[in-house]
Amino acid sequence: MDVRGDLSVDQQGTIVVRDGIGRLTPALAKVLFGRHGFVIQRPVYPDRAETFPLAVMRTGPPSDLPVLFIPGGPGMGSVLPYVGLRATATQHGLDAIMVEHRGVGLSRRDNRGRDLPLDAVTLEAAADDLAAVVQECGVKSVVAYGSSYGSHQAQVFAARHPELVAAMVLDSPLLSVEDDLAMVRAHRRRLLWDGDDPALIAVASAVQDLAATGISMAELSHAVEVVYEFAGPQVLLRLLRARRAGRQKQLWRQVSRLGVRQLEGRGVSGVMEPDLVAGIAYGQLGFGLPVDGEPLDPQLHFAEAAVRQPAFHGQPLDLPTQLAAFNRPLVVVSGDRDLRTPRPIAERAVSLAPDAVLVPLVNMGHSALDAHQSAAVHIAHALTVGAAHGLPAEAGRLSGLRRRGASHWLGHALNVATRLP
Incomplete structure (x- = not known):
């Protein structure tokens, strides 16, 4: 697959191709986005009128409690890299939402076709984008599943918009x-x-x-x-x-x-x-x-x-303090071979939150969302049905599920x- 050019999406949700990109990628992006994607207009800066089209994917049967999957990075796309994840989620009946992060991929440019300014791409703005998407989807709350950098974004989202987060998964978490x-x-x-x-x-x-x-x-x-x-x-x-x-x-x-x-x-x-x-x-x-x-x-x-x-x-929020105040179900996922956000950080996250459990996965490194998508989807599903507390006992079975994802x-x-x- 040739991915050497630039993709963006305009106000109507049409894929725009620039810089001589190869033919397959925009065609694939258009197919993927055309079936399940939509855009919402978001302010480039919170106090100014100028907007940009934020790209969103929603797949699976609609429900009252979708799962908002937030990938790592920062800089990771959501539309192209996670086709397999969304397919697996759909097979398990999950209503899955993924947002193309501002400044990335289909959310890279403003309505005039210009790259977003560097100082407009912040953790706070990205978290507020997530809130706008949840509200646009017409649901009261979501299960926020954040992996690696996405775990940091999920926590900022939950701190700034606590009413929109019914439960949270921190997969290979970042804290301080x-x-x-x-x-x-x-x-x-x-x-x-x-x-x-x-x-x-x-x-x-x-x-x-x-x-x-x-x-x-x-x-x-x-x-x-x-x-x-x-x-x-x-x-x-x-x-x-x-x-x-x-x-x-x-x-x-x-x-x-x-x-x-x-x-x-x-x-x-x-x-x-x-x-x-x-x-x-x-x-x-x-x-x-x-x-x-x-x-x-x-x-x-x-x-x-x-x-x-x-x-x-510096970080915009003291996440350990915020996590201590998060009184809804929290699942922390940690691979035993993770050297980037290793087990001690995951254990600290569990110790801070009042209603948290640890799901330790064996023979896995960083990010189940990338290295073990079957386990990630099962964990997300458990939170949608109120079964978070049973997940630690299922860790061995989850570790043994068939591995999916490029990392595997x-x-x-x-x-x-x-x-x-």
Whole structure:
């Protein structure tokens, strides 16, 4: 599929194609959006009259309690990347709503065809967009399912519009920028550098052996994260040993550079567009916080791009305080191999909220919405029927469901590639 150009949608909901994009993507977008999509006009700035068309998808049988799925990023599209998720949700009878984030994909431009201004793309504005969509759909409230960055957006949405959120799912949650970073660093180093987990002693030793050769710590940190999350410790151990022996250099380069296009620039139209959301990523979520000089620092991945991005000026809300006041059902989903928002952050979220449960999924990294969509849909469905409290007992069964999502196939590819000479 050719996705090298630009897509947007006009006031009437017609797909607009610019910059010589290939034929298949706009045709597919038009089919997808034409069947289930609509637009609403939203203010570019809250205090000004100028508006832009915000694209929305709603699939499945209409209900009084839809599920509002909020993907990660920031910069991730909703229309093109989540066709499979919406199909699975429809099979399970879910009324699913997805909003193309302002500044991204079909919601990228204003009514004159101009990119939205960087300072108009904020967490607060995006949360208010969600509220407007829920009201447009004519329902009293929704189950807000947020994954990764989407979990942060879901919490801001719930804090600003509590009457619209009947229940919430935080899948691989973000809470507090500085606190989360400290927990991520400690977790990664405990498991994959210090070898405190007996099952990972050999992996941690191999990581240290490769680091001793003088390999770039930025490369090492990111490659370890990618392979461990998507393919697991045994695949990671094979790759580390192969790289130490001078083999698998091309695979190593590919893995260590995976996701670089998601950090800045135009990215991939309709799929991942980081440029207009940089004020959120770097200014509000601290993607560019300084490195600390210690091994396996996740900030090394962002360091080069961060010098060209907005400075961090803080989160708009104290989410731990907001979460403590959220007195409706809350489900926190956490993969046991998640190195980006690891289990300690999920456990903290559960400890803060008065009516929260943890659903621990095994053999999974970051974001069930991307890596295990069957489990994500089952969890969302449980909240629509008031069955949140039974989900922890179902965690083993949910983990064993057939895996769907692009992240799952990446794990298979890494497993095969690391077995080649």
